[in-house]
Amino acid sequence: MKAITFDQFGAADVLKIGEVPEPVLRANDLLVRTRAAGVNRADLTHRRGGYGWPDFGDSTIMGLEIAGDVIAVGENVQGYAVGDRVMGIVGGGAYAEVSRIDYRMAMPIPEGLDYIQAAAITETFVTAHEALIHLGKLQAGETVLIHAGAGGVGGAAVQLARASGATVIVTAQTTAHALVHRLGAHHAIDYVDEDFALAVAKLTADRGVDVILDFIGAPYFERNVNSLNFGGRLVQIGIMGGIEDARIPLDRLLYRHLQIIGTVMKSRSQETKHAMSRRFRERWLAHFVKDGLTPVIDSVFPLAEAGAAQQRMEDGLNVGKIVLTT
Structure with a gap:
């Protein structure tokens, strides 16, 4: 072959x-x-x-x-x-x-x-479901911030978040804003010219978001933590921006009862990967095409x-x- x-x-x-x-x-x-x-x-x-x-x-x-x-x-x-x-x-x-x-x-x-x-x-949607729904515990009525929302996993996460009944805020280049809105984003932030933390504060009346899905890493870490609502969850799924000088505001972490969760699919056991695929299949597979997931x-x-x-x-x-x- x-x-x-x-x-x-x-x-x-x-x-x-x-x-x-x-x-x-x-x-x-x-x-x-x-x-x-x-x-x-x-x-x-x-x-x-x-x-x-x-x-x-x-x-x-x-x-x-x-x-x-x-x-x-x-x-x-x-x-x-x-x-x-x-x-x-x-x-x-x-x-x-x-x-x-x-x-x-x-x-x-x-x-x-x-x-x-x-x-x-499968790679994108299984990963998005595991991070956002299974680990991030995103619920209907909550607000989520998804970074890199025009990417493969990001775009899948936008669709799953919208289908779950959440308010969806996305960071993406301006040229991709039409796409992320089409996928289900309620609000799009241009990460090139806007400070996403300031934009999130304005959009949420300073409450912050309940869940953040981040692929970037150190350059976003402190602002991510500061953008979380009480009981908020940051799911770190990538480090495309590097790992150096990641600052963590410990007072915010402590007094807002925040959770920081890291996940990488590749290093999980085979049994865990089976379970991840099964969870996605049972929750979402029937929603493709007829319910608009794509x-x-x-x-x-x-x-x-x-x-x-x-x-x-x-x-x-x-x-x-x-x-x-x-």
Whole structure:
């Protein structure tokens, strides 16, 4: 089968397409003819050497998110058959014509969605649900601040927050404000020209928000804490802006009874990942298409152009999900 490989860490041009053996079916696996694969920031970290030469459990080949057709099922598999359309998060191997996935991480592709849309759902929406709903405990009637609301996970979080009955405030570049409003944001803050903490204070009459979902890290940390209402929860899901000089106003943390929660999906146990996928599937899968939940697609590249796809992400040009087709 064809797959993306590389023999040294580096820039996007180290990625090559070549022939590799197909994965071997295990007892809990589905073998899937991959039709589309999502591109994620973890793939860039993989290519640069941030994980070494990993085996994430399914494959040493890059890629964590697939959509395609089941071509074989393991002896322990329940609920799936050859020919089913499935999507899900894999432990490596998405950048290939055939991939394998633990059936407990797989989900049926909802009617009305194509493979490209399906490949853009699981990593972003499962992560958004886990951070915002399961850990952040967002409830109807609360107010949430979502940073990077035009990104993959951010855009998914905006939709889930709105569908949960929350008031949604988003930070995004002005050029993306129309998009985040379309996804469900009530208010959009231009993080380039506005101080989001001042904007949040104005929008909430100085009360602050109940939940914050943050991907940035140190540059936002102190302002995030200061922007939380009594009993507020900050869910830290990324550190794109770095970790140096993160200041924490301890008095605010103490007297407002705040919670700070960190989460990274990749380092969780397999059993925990199964539970995360199950929680998302049970709560939200039926809401796609008919209730308006939809992934935001930025661009689509053929598998052979995986390097160009990653470069687009690396340059910060994407608004929404980048997808590879095989």
